[in-house]
Amino acid sequence: MPRFSLRWRVALAMGLGSVLLTSAVAVAVWNLTSGYMLRQREQSAVRQAEVNVRLVDAALSTGSDGLTGLLTGLTTGPDSTVLLFHDGQVLTSGRQVDARVLPRRLVDLGREGTPAAQRLVVEGIPVLAVTLPIESTYGAYVELAPLVQLDRTFRFLSALLVAVTVISGLLGVALGSWASRRALRPLTELTRAASRIAGGDLGARLPAQTDPDLKPLATTFNATAEALEQRVRRDARFAGDVSHELRSPLTTMVNAAEVLRRRRVEVPGTAGKALDLLTSEVDRFARMVVDLLEISRADQQAEDPTSETIDLVSLVGNVVAARPGGPVPLDTGSPPPRVLGDRRRLDRVVDNLLDNAERHAGGVVRVGVFAHGGTARIEVYDAGPGVPPELRDRIFDRFDRGTRAGRRGADTGSGLGLALVAQHVQRHGGTVRVEDRPGGGARFVVELPEAER
Structure with missing residues (x-):
């Protein structure tokens, strides 16, 4: 399982902490706000129902014939409902609701003389059902106060709190990333300086720090x-x-x-x-x-004062032509790649690669020079047995002679030729490696930054 970098772990930790803190605040705000608004709505509905039930009780006590009109006048909107349970009958005013959808226990409490209130969803509409006893008769007055606006307010508040929590988490991650980047900047500079030293730039240093910890x-x-x-x-x-x-x-x-x-x-x-x-x-x-x-x-020279723009095809061709022995096939690309560097050192790179092929690998088969993806490439193909994978990095070390280590003779070499190649190529900002040649043998590849035209 891949591990996140330290920077991302810090950022995610701050994001998680921000989400947890904001969630706790959001839950507290939700509970306080929703509870307060619901209590206020319940108290208002109960007070209104108490006033209305007194009017209904007075009308029932006097035997008024205008009870139906009175109930109609008590409704406060198209979604409100008034139900009067009296003498085995149910009188309904406002939005028509089947009395059987109401909880039986709620109606029984009103008939027993106990006021009660309960939140319900009646035919898809949230309401607050308030039941009150009618003192003059064994009956119950039930008023259904709609909570549509309050429910919308709750939905909006919940969506707002969720959005704030998510945004807080994202801001926490962003803040953590920014803070960790600033905190880890000295470590990044240390890594960069160490990499430069490992690459041969012995003059790399860390900038002066004013922080007492750094x-x-x-x-x-x-x-x-x-x-x-x-x-x-x-x-x-x-x-x-x-x-x-x-x-x-x-x-x-x-x-x-x-x-x-x-x-x-x-x-x-x-x-x-x-x-x-x-x-x-x-x-x-x-x-x-x-x-x-x-x-x-080369070790004592920190800078290369003799850099010039060099036609790599011409340089390699001159080195190949100046060597004794039979002609060597030279493949070139068009246009010829150009590099910025020291002609003497690049001459030595090509000459040492050709020497290595002739002395230890059965001779040079082909030399290629061409541009590839913004880099100039020199390829030297030999006719030897190839280089084992475990030796492909070692052969560029100083005094390493690969499988010929410990032997003496005219063809064993000093172990410095390829080390010089690697050193000169590195000084030019390039790389050198050895690969298998198609058909057998080895292919030494030098890649150098191509100069601007």
Whole structure:
């Protein structure tokens, strides 16, 4: 079951609290208002009925012949009804109602001399039935006062209270969302800064905070980020210094190895094999030092001052054409994608991908360059066995040589070529990944933001 985010949990909690509070107030208002209005209507109806029953009692005591007219005059509207239970007869005035629909107990109370009142629905109309005894005879006077207006008022009040409760809940959710967004803003800034640092931007910092609860967090985070940046810079400078100091003796070693390689035929047997191993390791060591210098230089440069608009098809074509060996098929799209970046680093990206395919994957099958959904894509297809899924992220780490880890030889590499690819691509705001090639092998895909035309 998916969990709501903290922001939505806070918003929903405030909305629920608002609904509960408003519901409690609405119930109290409903009970007080409806009870008061109903009591007022009941008291008014009872007082009017008491006045009317005295007139009827007086007419019955004097034996007046105008009883029917009197009852007609006592009705207060088209929906009101007056019923007189007298001498086994029922006289009705106003809206005609069958006396049998009235509760028998209500009529009996009036005949027994006990006043009573009860809310009823008579033939679809809500009424207040008031029954009073007639003192001069064993009879009962019943008056049905309509409650249509009061019922409409109750309906309107209930609808209004429900609407207010719903609106209060929605406002509570909105207020909770706004309040939680403001409360969680420092956490959002912390997440954004941490993501930037994880992405390689070691200069990311939290803004200064004036809140006493947030100031220690921002100070601690910034101090940690500063220490991490300084550590990375020191490590990069150390690697660069070491690599730079190794260049002079390495140059001597490479030249000596080249001389020995030319005299290889003069060194037979085990000594010749040892010479082959030595020269191959010197070559690998040379490539490693060059790659370390490149990485340390990239780590120490916070910004790229040499950005320019580059025709990616032309750049890849030049790199492919400059490499030794047979021609490599180059597929391009139209129009050719253009990117904003450092030409030297992008040259190195393409060259390292081609090197990787030729040294470790049976050679390059095809290279593609085209635009796709606002990004420029470089695809390098190789003829190797492919890359297992569990190694597809690791191969871009420094000094990780995948399945060749722990082995030595001319074709094992230093484990820095693809790391340089990932670093240069990331510095250009792009991504690199490896996929299965249709038909077998691997496909390395570089995606870079396309420059505006």
